[in-house]
Amino acid sequence: MAQKFRSCANEFCDSVSKISDAQYLIRKMRYEQALENEVNLRKNFRVAAEVIRIPVVVHVIHNQINGQIAGSNIPDEQIYSQIKVLNEDYRKKVGTLGFNTNPVGADTEIEFFLASIDPSGNPTSGIKRVYSPRASFNIVNDNDRLAMSNLSYWDSNKYLNMWVAPLSSGYIGYGEFPYSESVEGLDIDSDERTDGVFIDYTTFGRKSGTNQSGIYSFGRTVTHEVGHWMGLYHTWGDERCGTDYVSDTPVATTSNSSAFCRDVFSNCTGTRTRNMIENYMDYSPDSCMNIFTEGQKQRMRAALDLSKRRKRVLNYAKFQLPPSTSLQVNFENPLPLTNPQFQILLPDFQDFTIVIRDIFGRIVYNQSYVDLPSTVITLPKGNIIPGVYILSVTSNQQLIQKKLVFY
Structure with a gap:
């Protein structure tokens, strides 16, 4: 199989929306203003950070007719390794590849766990396996993302859905952004059935199963896409010297789209500066990545609180109690x-x-x-x-x- 290069479908989908939807940029700016207000409010009132725990369900969409663990029907161990990577990266765990000594490097105090209770209140492993005869799905196509969700979906008001499947068109991941369902009047294009992340099965997990080698074999594709799910943009803002609305990530001309971890420099402000290629929201190889900044931490935590659906997930995670037919x-x-x-x-x-x-x-x-x-x-x-x-x-x-x- 030819080596894929990190190509996040968010960038493409964002560019299409700017062209096809006249109200898209207006909604986006309204969201950014609301999020900025939320970040400032939390700073002014010195809101104490508590560890946030997010329940995850992994939907494995595979083409193994007999259900054997092979090919796109990835093994449990591969899924467990991915949850471990997420917690290493978002908690900046000492002694792991997620640790850094950068002065702006943050422990986001966000953790992930495989759900223990399914939507009916029954015990679960947090892993759902579903057969599909399709060879692949194109995640820049809204209908294809919905087709995956129609095969397997848990309420996105309660869980972070992760769909793992063979993906086409060169894209290895996509994370649904929260702004379309966060602010009053911005929910017209929000589809809760596709709210989550979509990942190619060859880049899910760390050096196990179908992801044992290559520049995306450390599980950072999911770290990156979950960052989008929590409101982060790419570090270069998806345009030349664009903004990611975070003050402590250096302005960058473009992404690091190479297969190497060598330094990349930009000259966006009249001064030559080094890009933060180790940031999880760049396109760098997995082995380069090891940092979310304090500014990104504040933005993610504010976005989780601002988004009605995200906030519901956090509330559900605290209790994990079954629903009832009545009070x-x-x-x-x-x-x-x-x-x-x-x-x-x-x-x-x-x-x-x-x-x-x-x-x-x-x-x-x-x-x-x-x-x-x-x-x-x-x-x-x-x-x-x-x-x-x-x-x-x-x-x-x-x-x-x-x-x-x-x-």
């Missing part, structure tokens, strides 16, 4: 409770309100929750003294009341 309230421990904690089970993402009253009917706790899946609620310690209470949970005109006893 349910379950205590995780028998009464009386020493730890004020209970499960709220919901059919889907819903708003709900919790009210706790003492035996005289006085409200001691009243809190509304917005757009959450089934979740675990932990009441703030010290808010409720030992005693007997009535818990009321309301959602979508359903009301459940239960007796609470704390000691």
Whole structure:
């Protein structure tokens, strides 16, 4: 097989949208303004970073009629290695290829794990294998991406979907950008069924299965495309001396599209500067890559919070509780409770309100929750003294009341 060179379909799709959609650039600028505001808000209020965990489902679209693990039906070990690479790269793990000593190099505090619960609430490995007789898919074609999703898809409000398949046209990856469904009025071209990343099976994982050699055998194609899924552009902004809206990545004339890790220089500002070819959002070979910057970290984390769908994924990841056909309230421990904690089970993402009253009917706790899946609620310690209470949970005109006893 001839060596493929890193060719990310995002660049092509972006260029097509600029030509075919008169409103595309307007929506893009509105998103950038909203994202800039979000980044500044987080800085001004010194929002403390917490480790974000993202549940992943890997859909292996293969052409093995008998289902054997061969060819595009990649082995589990190859998938596990890819999740490991993502965590090394996004956490800048010491002792791995994802570590760097660059002063602007960031631990993004973002982690990934194979989903343990499927959309029906059943245990899962986070890997789905689906046969297709097609020899390949063209990911710059909207219909082909949808065809892959139609073969296998999990709710993109709950999971990061990764489709791994034979890809054509020289493209080895594509990551759906979040801006079309992030800001009020920008959701007209957002298709949640194709929200995720699409990766060629020969560049998925690290030196195992179908990706054992070559310049893209370290798993960085997925690192790159997930960066797009979290709102990052290419470092050169997809045009000569373009912008990626990140201040600590040097302005670059173009990508590093060679098969080497040699230095590349630009002269975009009147001064000759070195390109950050080791940045995951360049086109460099995998062995060159080892950095997300602090600015990219702030942008990704702000994008995850700004995007309604991305934020839902993060909320779902925290709880990983099964959906319910109707509102349910379950205590995780028998009464009386020493730890004020209970499960709220919901059919889907819903708003709900919790009210706790003492035996005289006085409200001691009243809190509304917005757009959450089934979740675990932990009441703030010290808010409720030992005693007997009535818990009321309301959602979508359903009301459940239960007796609470704390000691």
